[in-house]
Amino acid sequence: MSDRFTPVSQLGEFGLIDRMRDRLGENAPAGDLLCTIGDDAAVYRVSETTAHVVTADALIEGVHFERTFMPWGYLGRKAVAVNVSDVAAMNAQALYAVITMGLPRNVSVEMVDALYDGLRAGCEAYGIRLVGGDTTAAPQMTLSVTVVGEAPIDRITYRRGARPGDLLCVTGDVGAAYAGLQVLIEQQRAMRELGDAYEPDLSPYRRVIARQLTPAARTDVVADWARRAVRPRAVIDVSDGVASEVHHLCRASACGAVVHAAALPVDPETRAVADERMEDVDTFALFGGEDYELLFALDPADADRLAPRQFTVIGAFTGMDEGIVLQTPEGDALPLEAAGFSHFETDSD
């Protein structure tokens, strides 16, 4: 392969985003633009005291979902939720959604209706309005959602604010969406192999499947923080896995961190899925992704002011030279790799 052709897989998703930022030249915030590429959303001032945030995510058939186990109603709902989650990760409130849709010719109007219903359900769940979009033909189903949100400028929270000594916290539990995906993939395989003879029993997995198909953005947490007048120092949402997001916060904040594996909040159902497959549930929790929980840096002085059942302290931020470390239940300290899920990278194991 010549120097002139470098496949994008060599860069990976984050490499491409870095390259975009570099390639776009001087892209520093300026004027009303308060934050640009590299956080969960861009931020711009719209009045003396108020900022808007804007974020976009694409869901592509065969890459982010399979038609066979992602009913289109869920897909619409999920497409809204993942973008609202990015707005929540800025500590802001989502207002409006704009959607572009690419539909294969073999799609029926009934499928599109299910998708619209899902989009509507997603918008209603978060109190936002679907205000526009574009529908076009496409070889594969593609869905790109942009969400605009709002917050007082002094409430906006970036990835870059964590300081050594801050608590590393996560809302809810993690690894469940990945557990749900494993169950769905296995069910699909069994159905293909056994045909009509197969009678699926999904009841023991209801919760993890729901976390995969209909993830929820933690707008409730953002509202609660506002009520309690607590502002975390840095926030990111868990889309690519806790490990990857810890790396993002540390990189943006020029910090290190220690993560206590034993502290990772895991639902019993997630643990059961991992145990049945003789896999380590910590792997689900750290690298699974798609949980859409909020990972945040909290001033220890604020810890008592938050609802204790809403979050778990899973570690702490440290100095940058201390690196990013996983403390195992056995007491070992290992470097925590960022390796989350990347659609571009080739599986190497």
Next chain:
Amino acid sequence: MSDRFTPVSQLGEFGLIDRMRDRLGENAPAGDLLCTIGDDAAVYRVSETTAHVVTADALIEGVHFERTFMPWGYLGRKAVAVNVSDVAAMNAQALYAVITMGLPRNVSVEMVDALYDGLRAGCEAYGIRLVGGDTTAAPQMTLSVTVVGEAPIDRITYRRGARPGDLLCVTGDVGAAYAGLQVLIEQQRAMRELGDAYEPDLSPYRRVIARQLTPAARTDVVADWARRAVRPRAVIDVSDGVASEVHHLCRASACGAVVHAAALPVDPETRAVADERMEDVDTFALFGGEDYELLFALDPADADRLAPRQFTVIGAFTGMDEGIVLQTPEGDALPLEAAGFSHFETDSD
């Protein structure tokens, strides 16, 4: 085919948009939301006197462009321009762009760099900032651009404001982008058939090819209207062809219209392309699309206040019951069909 399966091609693009609007339930403007699905962009208030507009468009390989005759640098530039054009059609000024990109694995980093450079050139051309986005793998190249713009609330112009007696006007000239597309398609065919023996001479077609590959949004016109304190009564941009856009304005404004074919502004190069192919240049002008000129309704009292060389009066708005009529050079009055270009509909000729 059963009732349960209706292919999307039966609805077409505008049918799908109507269906989205219906399916999304009560979607009337409310609160700060001043305009929703059904105009060139959605409009929402951000302060006492200022509104933002937001619009999104997707470009998909094999549907909107072919990799073989759309260099990726042009593609990036065009993706920005078509969205800025929608903002211009609201009589607003574009500010920020957000981009989601789906990249096939066989794409090189060099191609992506060319795309980024094109996006940057597009942003610089219109003085806007690319503030965020999402890059992911995809089976086909897909590019979805969202642009946010701004205007004083009392300057925003909708599709719905035309009145009987208003002049029907268009900026620049029309049909050129379609002429350019014809030339490119024929060149490609000739190259395939003749191989190395073929020496293309594109110089007689430079202008129409440029109109197809690097269309320009008429932000200059919007700025000029502001300077002259003229506000058209209704505006739309010509993306699907003059005929289709006249129908949109008439439908939104509950008007009819008469279009004088002889008045359609056509560049000599566009006419030459049509003549060489023994086709009617009016067909290019009315149904070609992708011109990204502005089609607008003007109070006759304002006509003298605009720069005369910037626009052409191609007809007038009439009462709704008079229908939408094409006046031919021979003096006939024919019903003007909306039939622009639709990616969903099957060619029937």
